[in-house]
Amino acid sequence: MDASTTECIIIGAGPAGLSAAMQIAARGHSCTVIEGNVSGGHIVVTAAIMDYPGIETISGYAFSAILLKQAQSNGVAVKTGHKAISLIRTGQNRYTVNLDDGTALSSQCVVLATGLRSVNTGLPEESDFSGRGVSYCAECDGFFFKNKPVAIYGKGDGFAEAVESLSLIGKPTYHVYPSGSPSADATGSTFEGWRIAALEGDGNLSAIHLESNDRKQKRKIEVEGLFVYMGKEPADELLKPFLTTDAVTNMRPLSYHDLARTGLFVSGHLAEAETLIEVCASGVSTAGQVSKYLQKIEKG
Amino acid sequence: MLGTNLEHLEQKEDAETLVNGSENVMISCGRMGPMCIPVYAAMEDLEKEYPHIKLVDMDFDIPAASFIKSLPECSSFMGLPFTVYFKNGKVVEATSSIQSKEQIKEILDHKFN
Ligand SMILES: Cc1cc2nc3c(=O)[nH]c(=O)nc-3n(C[C@H](O)[C@H](O)[C@H](O)COP(=O)(O)OP(=O)(O)OC[C@H]3O[C@@H](n4cnc5c(N)ncnc54)[C@H](O)[C@@H]3O)c2cc1C
Numbered sequence: 001m002d003a004s005t006t007e008c009i010i011i012g013a014g015p016a017g018l019s020a021a022m023q024i025a026a027r028g029h030s031c032t033v034i035e036g037n038v039s040g041g042h043i044v045v046t047a048a049i050m051d052y053p054g055i056e057t058i059s060g061y062a063f064s065a066i067l068l069k070q071a072q073s074n075g076v077a078v079k080t081g082h083k084a085i086s087l088i089r090t091g092q093n094r095y096t097v098n099l100d101d102g103t104a105l106s107s108q109c110v111v112l113a114t115g116l117r118s119v120n121t122g123l124p125e126e127s128d129f130s131g132r133g134v135s136y137c138a139e140c141d142g143f144f145f146k147n148k149p150v151a152i153y154g155k156g157d158g159f160a161e162a163v164e165s166l167s168l169i170g171k172p173t174y175h176v177y178p179s180g181s182p183s184a185d186a187t188g189s190t191f192e193g194w195r196i197a198a199l200e201g202d203g204n205l206s207a208i209h210l211e212s213n214d215r216k217q218k219r220k221i222e223v224e225g226l227f228v229y230m231g232k233e234p235a236d237e238l239l240k241p242f243l244t245t246d247a248v249t250n251m252r253p254l255s256y257h258d259l260a261r262t263g264l265f266v267s268g269h270l271a272e273a274e275t276l277i278e279v280c281a282s283g284v285s286t287a288g289q290v291s292k293y294l295q296k297i298e299k300g
Numbered sequence: 301m302l303g304t305n306l307e308h309l310e311q312k313e314d315a316e317t318l319v320n321g322s323e324n325v326m327i328s329c330g331r332m333g334p335m336c337i338p339v340y341a342a343m344e345d346l347e348k349e350y351p352h353i354k355l356v357d358m359d360f361d362i363p364a365a366s367f368i369k370s371l372p373e374c375s376s377f378m379g380l381p382f383t384v385y386f387k388n389g390k391v392v393e394a395t396s397s398i399q400s401k402e403q404i405k406e407i408l409d410h411k412f413n
Contacts, residue, residue, distance in 0.1 A: 037338065037342070037400050037401050037402075038338055038341035038342050038345055038401050039341070039345070040341060044337055044338065044341055045333070045334035045337045045338065047332065059303060059332070060337075061303060061304070061332070061337055061340075061341070062303070064341075065305065080345050080401060081342075081345070081401040081402055081405060130379065130396075130397045130398070131377055131378060131379030131395065131396025131397030131398075132376060132377070132378060132379070132396060133378055134379075134397075135335075135378070135379050135397065136334075136335065136398070137333060137334050137335050139333065140331065140333040140334065140335050140336070140379075140380050141335070141378060141379045141380060141397070144377075144378040144379070145378070203376060204376050204378065224378075225378065
């Protein structure tokens with residue numbers, strides 16, 4: 001296994017991770033950013049950022065490209081398309097990050113800036129039907145389903161917006177809410193407390209199989225489109241093991257502050273910052289803490 | 301024209317010339333929406349790594365997009381973007397909707413190595 005070393009590894013090249021990276025490098029520390037997909041994080045898909053102080057309007061795509069350029073021109077190495085699959089504290093001031101390509105990186109400290117992750121249906125066949133009936137964006141793909149039967153599955157604001165936009169397009173439109181106790185309305189188009197148990201189709205989606213949460217009722221609905229809006233959840237799988245027992249001291253950390261004392265920093269959305277300005281500020285603030293930590297261990 | 305840093309195809313003739321005159325071509329045809337942007341961003345990332353492949357985009361709403369939309373491989377697609385991979389002028393792979401950088405890399409490695 002190839003193991004290379006840097007002072008700080010940042011996991012996640014969203015706005016928090018890249019803001020932290022550019023500032024850590026500007027303070028003279030070596031820094032590598034690991035990103036599982038493309039750089040930019042969730043803001044990359046935003047058509048227009050309107051609420052960032054000092055900027056009238058900019059697309060998320062352009063904003064992310066500038067952030068990446070700023071980090072790289074400060075000397076940050078950004079490794080995209082490589083997911084961190086595990087994070088191990090191997091000693092005092094020493095962490096190892098294992099990547100999905102079988103390589104490993106080690107560092108004196110780590111910043112977790114993994115943000116949020118989209119939740120999907122959990123069905124193994126979901127990806128086979130992506131772009132062939134399954135969609136995550138009614139605004140983008142709704143026009144493919146004009147006068148065709150569609151179902152909308154999920155919860156939250158995205159779900160409500162999809163219901164509104166697809167009500168004018170799909171015929172008929174079914175609404176399936178996975179939470180709550182099972183009920184189905186009189187017209188049979190709204191299912192609350194039901195979940196999708198399977199997807200069916202030969203190439204393209206042709207039906208969904210529903211099951212009530214109490215598992216007493218089953219229903220097959222013929223649809224050509226399924227719009228999935230299951231929301232987002234914290235991408236905290238690398239963090240969770242550290243919220244139990246520390247491998248070196250055998251103690252349980254009380255807070256992120258305790259973790260920071262061991263060289264593990266949590267930043268951005270994962271540290272409960274919400275808007276873009278907050279996550280960037282969180283990244284910059286983390287950079288200050290990282291720099292102090294690295295100076296402290298250098299002095300011994 | 302799409303707001304990416306990729307080369308944009310705007311005329312059908314340009315698309316034909318590119319596809320027929322180059323060994324390896326990837327064209328992603330879409331809009332600036334949340335399913336399309338991650339594909340363009342991955343292509344921009346991959347441009348340097350795959351200099352032997354032409355990675356270009358095309359606006360779904362211009363007349364020239366019929367070059368992609370009318371391909372039999374795209375006839376059952378129901379999600380943007382339509383991404384088509386050509387080797388020596390022939391379609392070797394086509395995908396519909398969002399793809400991760402890893403999925404795109406896998407296609408590039410297998411179809412154009
Ligand atoms: C559609 C949309 C529109 C928005 N519009 C606005 C707006 O107009 N204004 C505003 O202020 N805010 C907006 N936001 C919120 C803003 O995008 C977020 O606050 C911000 O992106 C959070 O930044 P982050 O860096 O903490 O996390 P994220 O943006 O979620 O980035 C985390 C990164 O970590 C990567 N990652 C996760 N796990 C791993 C792993 N194991 N290995 C490697 N990489 C990993 C992910 O791929 C991702 O790139 C919007 C959000 C969305 C979803």
